[in-house]
Every structure is written in C-alpha cells, then in structure tokens.
Amino acid sequence: MTLGLISFLSVCIFCIQVPQGQTGCAEVDSMTEAVAGESFTLGCISCKRREEVPASAIVSWHFKPPGDEEFIQIFLYRHPNPTILHEQFKERLEWQGTTGTKDVQVGTVFIHNVTHNDSGTYLCTFNRTLHLSLYDENVIINKEVELTVVDEANRELVAVISEIMMYVLIVVLQLWMFGVLIYCYKKISAENEAREARKAARSQNKLIDSKDPCDGVYLE
Ligand SMILES: *[C@@H]1O[C@H](CO)[C@@H](O)[C@H](O)[C@H]1NC(C)=O
Ligand SMILES: *[C@@H]1O[C@H](CO)[C@@H](O)[C@H](O)[C@H]1NC(C)=O
Ligand SMILES: *[C@@H]1O[C@H](CO)[C@@H](O)[C@H](O)[C@H]1NC(C)=O
DSSP states (O other): OHHHHHHHHHHHHHHHHHHHHHHOOOOOOOOOEEETTSOEEEOOBOOOSOTTSOEEEEEEEEEEOTTOSSOEEEEEEETTEEEEOOGGGTTTEEEOSOOSSSOOOBOOEEEOSOOGGGOEEEEEEEEEEEEOSSOEEEEEEEEEEEEEEEOHHHHHHHHHHHHHHHHHHHHHHHHHHHHHHHHHHHHHHHHHHHHHHHHHHHHHHHHHHHHHHHHHHHHO
C-alpha cells in the first residue's frame, strides 16, 4: 500500500520534472520596475520549440520612450559580438544572455546606472535560423518589456506604506472577527432565550389545552 503510494508519487514527480529537464530552458518574464541609479536586468528568453534542431539566433533590442511612436534600435548581439547602437545607452548595456554558442536562447541584457530616461517600452527580437535537414527556416520572435523607473526613496515609501496598510488590515480584521463573535454570541443567546420562552409557552399551552376538555367536563 505504502510502496504503491510512493511509486505513484515518484512517477508524478518524474512526469513533472522531465519536461523541464529536457528543454533546460524556461521562458520567464522580465521584471518591469527598475530603481534609478542601480542596475537592471532586462530579461528576454526565447526557448527553441525543438531542442534537437540545430539553430543560430541574432538578438536585437529596440527602445521606445513613452509618447514616442517609433522604436529605435539600441543593441545587437550577433555571436560573439555585442554592439550598443544608441548614444543614450553608451557603455551602459551589458550582454547577459547565452554565450559560447550561436544557438542563443537567452537574450537578457543588463542596464547599468539606470536613469528616469530609460523608462519606456523595450522590444526584444530573436531572429532565429533553424538548420533543418533540407533547408533553413527563419523565425522571428518578439517580446515587449514595459519598464518603469522609480526613485529609491519612492520605493522605500511604498514599502513603509504597504507595511502600515498590512498592520491596519490585520487590526481591522481582528476587530471585525471580534465583532462577529460578539454578534453571533448575542444572537445565539437571544435565540436560545426565545426558544426557552417558546418552550415554556408551549408547555403552558399544552397544560391549558389538556385542561380544556376537562373544563368542558366540569361545565357539564
Ligand atoms: C555609473 O555611475 C557611477 C557613479 O555615478 C560611475 O562611477 C560609473 O562609471 C557609472 N557606470 C557606467 C557604466 O556609466
Ligand atoms: C534625460 O533626458 C532629458 C531630455 O532629453 C535630458 O535633458 C537629460 O539630461 C536626460 N537625463 C539623463 C540622466 O540622461
Ligand atoms: C534574420 O536573419 C536572416 C539571416 O541572418 C536575414 O536574412 C533576415 O533578413 C533577418 N530577418 C530580420 C527580420 O531581421
């Protein structure tokens, strides 16, 4: 019985783990809030659908400030060379993606010394060539990251406010629970009293009812 359960569980774990183990690649979304003056990891992962097919990929990053219509190219990674293509990001972008192979699946870049001007929409593009046995196939994968840059002070304020809110919420919840308890207690005891009263009344009625025929008898 126990043995059966254990083997069932291990089969379950096996089933859960194998798909991840096979691909070794998981498409995690990027974070979207950076702190001014710090570094930020602009994440972009595109897993190959078929692990066994040899491929190569070129990754480019585009940026669009808030209010602008057009994306401008800011970065290109063509194995093994990263290139920064825009003045605003000069010396501030660092490749953190796949290295050592043309088969790039992680296109993540670091932004150093983030400024408020870095807020906006980032577009990450994988231009992947799949080397199939008969021909090459090109696939383009686009991913967007909406980045907001906040001040450290703001973030701390937000943290403090949310902490206060949490305590207020806990106290309010406890008071509410206490109120509900008192209300329920009162209601139940009132109901009990009413029931007792009804019971008493009923037994009196019964007494009266049972007396009635006797009254008739007496009257006759
Ligand atoms: C980031 O800022 C620090 C201090 O402001 C400066 O020393 C450093 O050179 C800057 N780094 C880059 C990559 O701009
Ligand atoms: C941000 O952009 C404004 C306007 O383009 C510019 O005047 C300012 O110097 C920039 N700030 C930084 C930190 O790059
Ligand atoms: C993708 O890369 C291939 C080969 O490097 C190139 O011919 C093609 O124009 C690229 N496509 C885009 C949309 O950049």
